[in-house]
Amino acid sequence: MMLLTVYGVVSIAFLALWIKHRSVSLYNQKMAIKLGSMKGSLSDTSDKLDLLSRGVDTILSDAPEVHDLLGVHRSLESAESLLFNQGIPISNSESCAIASHATKLLLKHYPETGGETSEPIPGLIPLAKRLAAILTEAEMKAEDIEISAGEHRRLGEILHLVSRFDWAADCFQRANELDPDDESSLRSLSEIRRQSGDLVALDRTLERLLAIVPDDVEALQEQLVLLEGRDDERIERNEKRLEALGIGLESFEEEIEISGITKRAREYEVGEKFGPGIISSASVLTKKAEKQLILGEVGIALETVSLAIEADAQFGPAWSLKARLMAAQGKPVKEAVKCLRRANALGEYTVIFESEILEKDGRSDAAIEVLAEHLERTPIDSEARGRLSQLWLSKGSIDSSKAILDDAPEECWDSTTMNVMKGRLSLVQSEEHRDETGKLDPIAVIDSLVSFDRAIEIDRESGLAWLGRARALRYQGALDEAEVALVRARRLIPDHPSIPLEEAQLCIEIGHLEQANSLSLEATRTLKNSPTVPFIRGIISARLGRLEEAKKLFSTSLEIQPEHVRARLNRASAALLCDDLETALDDANLLVQTRPNHQLARLRRSEILMNQGDWTSAEIELRDLLEINPNHSLGLVHLGTCMIAMGKSEQAEKPLNKAIEANPHLSEAWYQRGLLYLDFGKSDEALSDFESAVSSDPQHIDARLRIAAILHERDDVEKAALAWRRVLDVDPQSKLARRRLEECRALHKSSEPIIPKD
Numbered sequence: 001m002m003l004l005t006v007y008g009v010v011s012i013a014f015l016a017l018w019i020k021h022r023s024v025s026l027y028n029q030k031m032a033i034k035l036g037s038m039k040g041s042l043s044d045t046s047d048k049l050d051l052l053s054r055g056v057d058t059i060l061s062d063a064p065e066v067h068d069l070l071g072v073h074r075s076l077e078s079a080e081s082l083l084f085n086q087g088i089p090i091s092n093s094e095s096c097a098i099a100s101h102a103t104k105l106l107l108k109h110y111p112e113t114g115g116e117t118s119e120p121i122p123g124l125i126p127l128a129k130r131l132a133a134i135l136t137e138a139e140m141k142a143e144d145i146e147i148s149a150g151e152h153r154r155l156g157e158i159l160h161l162v163s164r165f166d167w168a169a170d171c172f173q174r175a176n177e178l179d180p181d182d183e184s185s186l187r188s189l190s191e192i193r194r195q196s197g198d199l200v201a202l203d204r205t206l207e208r209l210l211a212i213v214p215d216d217v218e219a220l221q222e223q224l225v226l227l228e229g230r231d232d233e234r235i236e237r238n239e240k241r242l243e244a245l246g247i248g249l250e251s252f253e254e255e256i257e258i259s260g261i262t263k264r265a266r267e268y269e270v271g272e273k274f275g276p277g278i279i280s281s282a283s284v285l286t287k288k289a290e291k292q293l294i295l296g297e298v299g300i301a302l303e304t305v306s307l308a309i310e311a312d313a314q315f316g317p318a319w320s321l322k323a324r325l326m327a328a329q330g331k332p333v334k335e336a337v338k339c340l341r342r343a344n345a346l347g348e349y350t351v352i353f354e355s356e357i358l359e360k361d362g363r364s365d366a367a368i369e370v371l372a373e374h375l376e377r378t379p380i381d382s383e384a385r386g387r388l389s390q391l392w393l394s395k396g397s398i399d400s401s402k403a404i405l406d407d408a409p410e411e412c413w414d415s416t417t418m419n420v421m422k423g424r425l426s427l428v429q430s431e432e433h434r435d436e437t438g439k440l441d442p443i444a445v446i447d448s449l450v451s452f453d454r455a456i457e458i459d460r461e462s463g464l465a466w467l468g469r470a471r472a473l474r475y476q477g478a479l480d481e482a483e484v485a486l487v488r489a490r491r492l493i494p495d496h497p498s499i500p501l502e503e504a505q506l507c508i509e510i511g512h513l514e515q516a517n518s519l520s521l522e523a524t525r526t527l528k529n530s531p532t533v534p535f536i537r538g539i540i541s542a543r544l545g546r547l548e549e550a551k552k553l554f555s556t557s558l559e560i561q562p563e564h565v566r567a568r569l570n571r572a573s574a575a576l577l578c579d580d581l582e583t584a585l586d587d588a589n590l591l592v593q594t595r596p597n598h599q600l601a602r603l604r605r606s607e608i609l610m611n612q613g614d615w616t617s618a619e620i621e622l623r624d625l626l627e628i629n630p631n632h633s634l635g636l637v638h639l640g641t642c643m644i645a646m647g648k649s650e651q652a653e654k655p656l657n658k659a660i661e662a663n664p665h666l667s668e669a670w671y672q673r674g675l676l677y678l679d680f681g682k683s684d685e686a687l688s689d690f691e692s693a694v695s696s697d698p699q700h701i702d703a704r705l706r707i708a709a710i711l712h713e714r715d716d717v718e719k720a721a722l723a724w725r726r727v728l729d730v731d732p733q734s735k736l737a738r739r740r741l742e743e744c745r746a747l748h749k750s751s752e753p754i755i756p757k758d
Helices: 002-062 069-085 092-107 124-137 149-161 165-178 183-196 199-212 217-226 233-244 250-274 278-294 298-311 316-329 333-345 351-360 364-377 382-394 398-406 410-414 416-437 442-458 463-476 479-492 498-510 513-526 532-543 547-560 565-577 581-594 599-611 615-628 633-645 649-662 667-679 683-696 701-713 717-730 735-750
Strands: none
Touching: 069 092, 069 124, 092 124, 092 149, 124 149, 124 165, 149 165, 149 183, 165 183, 183 199, 199 217, 217 233, 233 479, 278 298, 278 316, 298 316, 316 333, 316 351, 333 351, 351 364, 351 382, 364 382, 382 398, 382 410, 382 416, 398 416, 410 416, 416 442, 416 463, 416 565, 442 463, 463 479, 463 498, 479 498, 498 513, 498 532, 513 532, 532 547, 532 565, 547 565, 565 581, 565 599, 581 599, 599 615, 599 633, 615 633, 633 649, 633 667, 649 667, 667 683, 667 701, 683 701, 701 717, 701 735, 717 735
């Protein structure tokens, strides 16, 4: 029984083990089948991925920049994971760093395009949308992204392309904050403001744009439309600037008219609010009188402003306008000044106009006293200080004029008037230096240009600043820039009497003498007693070869202003060319006595003495000149000429050599040394110097005659004939050259060999 029981238990155990083994075997078979199937699936998937990868590489092989966008995609995935999906809070600085890194990777695929918006590469737009979504979800602003101004602008451009206008505007504004001189950001920002209809923000953006590009016509015109109906001083500024640029305002006449209607309506509202029509009626009558004054109806305007004063005797602008009208009508100055004092007591600014009235009445000392008393009370009044400086300058007291500016407080120099006066004084200083020495002071000209540029920077509609800039540029020889500045000045202050004078002088510099003559005649009508007008006309006549007429015009200028240095110097030159040596010498003597350092005056005096044959006095004058300027090339040449004429040829070579060393392109120096070598019997050296003179000045007829004569004497027929032909090219009327050329032809024919005939 026990054995049977043991056998039974063992049998059952073996059966259980067999069943278990069977089950495990079946499971293993199933797992092997599944693993085989999975391996096949993985192999198929790997093949598909490999095929896909090779296909992508093949398709994008010609567009590697698109292939590189995968890195941007991974960066955005990482940014999203770090910012939103990891479940761990991170600091603001870390968030900004993560977003900045992703933004920089995106911008690498949207490079700088020189100010023009470029077309993004395919695939960049979806990534830009995703970046915008990340930044919006992270509640960031443009200032949180740590990138440069240019990168902010490019980010704004690409976000503008994906229609994320809020973020684009924020980026453009941030770019402008980082780089205030970047106009492209402001142009893009103005486009967004324009599309969104935010006119107030658009006005601010255009104002910032005009601060960078003050002459942008489209911005000026658009801002005029935006300011329609508003009482804003920028309307007048933009209109003046457009007129200065030569742009008509016809398209804005309706807006200007509407603005005037709106302004009158506001004045009426003010009158109804603050009083029973008194302020409104006085204001309306005063403005009506101003319009009548503009139309030239002075008498009617005076009656209208009197009605305004009757309506409200405490209305200051009416008293001020009455003073102007009385001055225009030629009423007694005391009455006009009394009206101005009344207006001043009512709070009006009248000191400038009071000084102008007194000056026109010939009481310049009283005008100066009025301004000086005002500046003692209000030293920071830059307009009054500039006006006082101008009055001192017109009286010829340059030191007093300069002292007024030097005593000005620092805050006064943010004024156009002050900078214009400083520039004018610098020009006067340079012109004084020219009257003393014959040359402009270049440092003073540069200082004046800096002052005028500063004045234009403060007020771009200052016609006087543009006029001064034109003169400074003309003194520097920048004639094209001077012409541009002068055109602008004429548009801003068309009736200023100095405009045609400056234009005439610029035309003389350019060589347009006929135009300069017509401009000088225009100036004659407005400046009858100015010595500059006949002086400029004399210069034009001299350039045209009308020397007698030029001499008379210079004499007229000297009758008006006897101390006019340039008029006297030019009259001496014209008289010398007209063989009026007595007048020429008198002018030159007076200049040398009053301006002993004027080099050109001494040179002209030496030339006159040489023409009179007074070689000894000419030598003394030239040596005095060379003491002032040892390298004065023409002075050295004339000294050599004097030495030759006085029979001191051995002393002439040294100054002539020095003149050639100082100015190798001075043809007269080469010519005079050639004459010296002829005296020494050195014909080869003389010929070389005469050729150098012709090389420096192809029209030097005397040098060409000497060359031809030397070759003719050497019996070099062909070269001599060629030299005589070149003389005739310069002077076709030369009888000597024509006769010598015929001699050369005759010699050439007689020297031809006789060929025997068969």
